[in-house]
Amino acid sequence: xxxxxxxxxGYVGGPTMAVIALKCPAIDVVVVDISVARIAAWNSDxxxxxxxGLDDVVKQCRGRNLFFSTDIEKHVHEADIIFVSxxxxxxxxxxxxxxxxxxxxxxxxxxxxxxxxxxxKIVVEKSTVxxxxxxxxxxxxxxxxxxxxxxxxxxxxxxxxxxxIQDLFNPDRVLIGGRETPEGRKAVQALKxxxxxxxxxxxxxxxxxWSAELSKLAANAFLAQRISSVNAISALCEATxxxxxxxxxxxGKDSRIGPKFLNASVGFxxxxxxxxxxxxxxxxxxxxxxxxxxxxxQVIKINDYQKxxxxxxxxxxxxxxxxxxxxxxxxxxxxxxxxxxxxxxAIDVCKGLLGDKAKISIYDPQVxxxxxxxxxxxxKFDWDHPVHLQxxxxxxxxxxxxxxxxxxxxxxxxGVCILTEWDEFRKLDYAKIYQSMQKPAFVFDGRNxxxxxxxxxxxxxxxxxxxxxDPWLKDMPSVV
Numbered sequence: 001x002x003x004x005x006x007x008x009x010g011y012v013g014g015p016t017m018a019v020i021a022l023k024c025p026a027i028d029v030v031v032v033d034i035s036v037a038r039i040a041a042w043n044s045d046x047x048x049x050x051x052x053g054l055d056d057v058v059k060q061c062r063g064r065n066l067f068f069s070t071d072i073e074k075h076v077h078e079a080d081i082i083f084v085s086x087x088x089x090x091x092x093x094x095x096x097x098x099x100x101x102x103x104x105x106x107x108x109x110x111x112x113x114x115x116x117x118x119x120x121k122i123v124v125e126k127s128t129v130x131x132x133x134x135x136x137x138x139x140x141x142x143x144x145x146x147x148x149x150x151x152x153x154x155x156x157x158x159x160x161x162x163x164x165i166q167d168l169f170n171p172d173r174v175l176i177g178g179r180e181t182p183e184g185r186k187a188v189q190a191l192k193x194x195x196x197x198x199x200x201x202x203x204x205x206x207x208x209x210w211s212a213e214l215s216k217l218a219a220n221a222f223l224a225q226r227i228s229s230v231n232a233i234s235a236l237c238e239a240t241x242x243x244x245x246x247x248x249x250x251x252g253k254d255s256r257i258g259p260k261f262l263n264a265s266v267g268f269x270x271x272x273x274x275x276x277x278x279x280x281x282x283x284x285x286x287x288x289x290x291x292x293x294x295x296x297x298q299v300i301k302i303n304d305y306q307k308x309x310x311x312x313x314x315x316x317x318x319x320x321x322x323x324x325x326x327x328x329x330x331x332x333x334x335x336x337x338x339x340x341x342x343x344x345x346a347i348d349v350c351k352g353l354l355g356d357k358a359k360i361s362i363y364d365p366q367v368x369x370x371x372x373x374x375x376x377x378x379x380k381f382d383w384d385h386p387v388h389l390q391x392x393x394x395x396x397x398x399x400x401x402x403x404x405x406x407x408x409x410x411x412x413x414x415g416v417c418i419l420t421e422w423d424e425f426r427k428l429d430y431a432k433i434y435q436s437m438q439k440p441a442f443v444f445d446g447r448n449x450x451x452x453x454x455x456x457x458x459x460x461x462x463x464x465x466x467x468x469x470d471p472w473l474k475d476m477p478s479v480v
Contacts, residue, residue: 001071002026002028002077002080002081002190003027003028003030003078003079003080003081004017004020004027004028004029004030004080004081004082004083004194005029005030005031005032005076005078005079005082005083006029006030006031006032006080006082006083006084006085006108006126007033007072007076007082007083007084007085007086007109007220008031008033008083008084008086008087008126008127008282009032009035009038009039009048009366010033010038010044010049010083010085010087010159011029011049011051011125011164011176011271011340012048012085012127012157012159013033013083013085014031014042014047014048014054014058015049015051015054015110015152015159015164015165015168016067016083016126016159016168016337017029017066017083017170018054018057018058018061018170019057019165021061021064021065021196022060022061022066023197023198024025024055024064024194024197025064025067027065027194029061029065029066029067029445030066030067030068030069030079030083031067031068031069032068032069032070032071032072032074032075033070034070034072034074035070036070036203038361039068039069039145039314042058042068043068043318047107048342049339050338050366051159051161051162051164052163052165052167052337052340053165053336054164054165054389056280056322057414063232065078065171065375067190068450071448072384073112073115073116073306074114074115076112077111077117077118079121080119080121080122080190081121081122081124081190081191081194082113082121082122082123082124082237083104083124083155084109084110084123084124084125084126084127085124085126085127085157086105086106086109086127087127088101088103088105088106088127089101089102089275090098090275090276090278091215092280092380094339095356097280098188098278099279099282099285100278100279100328101129101133101275101279101282102192102280103129103133103136103470106127106133106137107136107137107140108122109436110123110140110141111138111140113141113150114140114141114144114145115144117148117150120148120149120150120151120189121148121150121151121188121376122150122151122153122190123137123141123150123151123152123153123156124152124154124155124191125137125152125153125154125155125156125309126157126270128156128157128216128217128220128275128276128279129213130155132210133175133213134152134153134154134209135209137152137153137435138150140210141292144197149183151178151179151183151184151186151187152178152179153176153177153178153187153188153209154175154177154178154209154211154212154213154214155174155176155177155178155191155212156175156186156212156213156216157216158172158173158175158219161270161335161337161338162335162336162337162338163239167401169198170195171199171203171209172203173203173204173205174195174199174203174204174205174310175205175207175212175215175216176188176191176192176195176204176205176206176207176210176212177206177209177210177211177212178206178209179208179209180207180208180431186250187312188206192204192206198222199224199350203320205280207276209273211356213247216276217276217277217279217280217283218280218360219298220258220272220273220276220277221276221277221280221299223261223273224268224273224274224276224277224299224300224303225299226241226260226261226262227261227267227268227273227303228268228298228299228300228302228306229332230244230248230261230262230264230358230466231265231267231302231306231358231465232302232304233247233248233264233466234264234306234465234466235305235306235309235466235467236463236467237467238467238468238469240350242395242466242471243464243465243466243467243468244264244448244465245264245448245466245467247466248262248263248264250422263376263447263448264448264465264466264467265345265421265446265447265448265465266291266306266307266310266345266349266400266419266447266476267303267304267306267307267310267345267348267447268303268334268345269334269335269341269342269344269345269346270334270335270340270342270343270344271342273339273343273370274300274303275343276297276302276345277297277299277300280293281293281296281297282295304348306345307345307348307349307352308348309310310345310349310444310446310465311348311349311353313444313463314327314353314415314417314444314463315353315356315441317415317442317472317473318414318415318442318446321356322353322356322357322358322414322415323356323357323358324358324359324395325358325359325375325413325414325415325438326358326359326361326414326438327353327358327359327360327361327362327413327415327416327417328360328361328362328363328406328409328410328413328415328417329346329350329360329361329362329409329412329417329419330334330347330359330363330364330374330406330409330410330411330417330418330419330420330422331346331364331418331419331420331421331425332344332345332346332362332364332367332375332419332420333364333366333388334346334383334420335420335421336420336422336423338366339366339367339371341350341367341372341430344419344420345419346362346374346433346451347375347448348361349446350376350400351376351419352399353417354376354397354399357399358399359399359400359401359408359409360399360400360401361400361401361402361403361409361413362400362401362402362403362409363402363403363404363405363406363408363409364420364422365422365424368402369402370398372401373397374400375395375398377399382394384390406424406425406433407428407432407433407436409435410433410436411436411437412437412438413437413438413441413447414437414441414442415441415443415444416433416437416441416442416443416444417441417444417446418443418444418445418446418447418449418450419446419447420447421445421447421449421454425447425449425450426449426450430443430450430454430455430458430460431458433457434459434460439459440459440461440472441459441460441461442460442462442463443455443460443461443463444463445462445463445464445465446465447465448464448465448466448467450462450464452467452470452474456470462475
């Protein structure tokens with residue numbers, strides 16, 4: 001009987017272990033975390049994360065061969081394979097601040113494993129980590145080994161939030177990197193057997209450690225680059241009268257390019273893209289490759305430019321001031337079908353509008369008021385540290401209210417900003433919204449979810465990213 005223990009019960013550890021437990025009834029899986037509240041949530045009916053399909057998987061396995069516990073040392077001691085999926089935030093101070101990954105949590109996990117292990121272990125990196133982390137972890141474990149042998153594997157996750165369970169059931173590929181030694185190959189084989197319970201052999205790729213670590217950063221950098229590419233084109237579309245949706249469709253028809261990740265928007269968010277690119281930039285700089293580092297930096301620069309361009313459009317359209325005006329923000333999560341707000345473009349847009357003294361009313365079907373207030377009060381990168389280490393949110397941001405209804409959020413507003421592409425925003429009764437708003441009534445669609453022509457018929461002045469401009473906006477500067 002193989003025993004698996006996963007340190008870290010977050011967006012990666014929880015769903016991944018739940019699916020392994022479901023697909024491998026002969027394996028005992030325990031997810032451990034220092035957060036008592038988080039483990040209690042995993043053991044309750046209200047799971048700590050929202051992910052379509054996750055509830056069913058957890059309910060089928062919990063108490064049978066899937067367990068959630070705060071007794072970290074006991075379960076690490078008993079496990080044969082230990083997955084580590086703790087946070088690897090971006091450093092906020094010291095060497096590499098603002099770019100390098102902070103491996104504090106990783107290192108303490110490794111030291112704890114070395115302290116409690118009494119038998120040989122396979123230690124699997126599941127968090128996104130910078131290249132060569134495995135080497136550092138290996139050193140910590142071997143220097144504290146007390147005669148116990150460890151094999152370090154890299155098994156990066158390629159989950160997309162909102163479809164994580166589907167991605168786990170039917171992955172494009174499972175990547176396992178290990179040492180090219182007999183022991184290393186044996187460890188890779190052991191992990192491969194776990195996945196082989198449901199993943200076809202040809203989709204399980206084995207590489208050396210460094211290739212596996214770098215593949216994850218590279219995959220995210222490529223995806224983010226596509227978004228920044230189409231967003232850069234969207235600015236040119238607005239300037240020339242082209243329609244970015246038509247351009248993206250034509251470009252995506254080329255089979256070498258393909259249609260995915262070509263939707264222009266207010267910018268990308270999520271816990272990985274920016275963090276992984278900054279990490280890649282830092283690794284390039286450390287290896288004496290400034291040209292490569294600068295190339296990838298541009299992806300983030302365009303993303304920041306897109307967000308500030310959106311805020312400038314809002315302010316300049318509304319007679320160059322939003323001071324004291326109510327602006328409704330529809331959507332706060334970084335994309336639909338998730339409650340995750342990490343690095344969401346909505347944070348920068350709201351901060352930009354608040355900087356101009358706007359009053360903001362926010363509605364998102366999955367994000368709580370507490371989370372929104374915390375996000376708006378936080379410094380950059382703080383979100384990736386455990387809650388108890390985050391600064392206490394100062395008194396809630398006064399100019400921000402959070403509602404549980406889109407019509408309530410838009411009542412009496414001068415403008416509406418759509419910042420997440422939730423399906424329900426396509427179906428709203430915009431005629432009703434128009435009636436309740438101040439005139440002229442503006443809609444700024446940061447996700448291209450509404451039909452601008454239909455809304456103009458109702459009477460709105462509409463700005464859609466990368467679409468031909470409303471006559472009202474023609475003479476307004478796009479960047480102040």
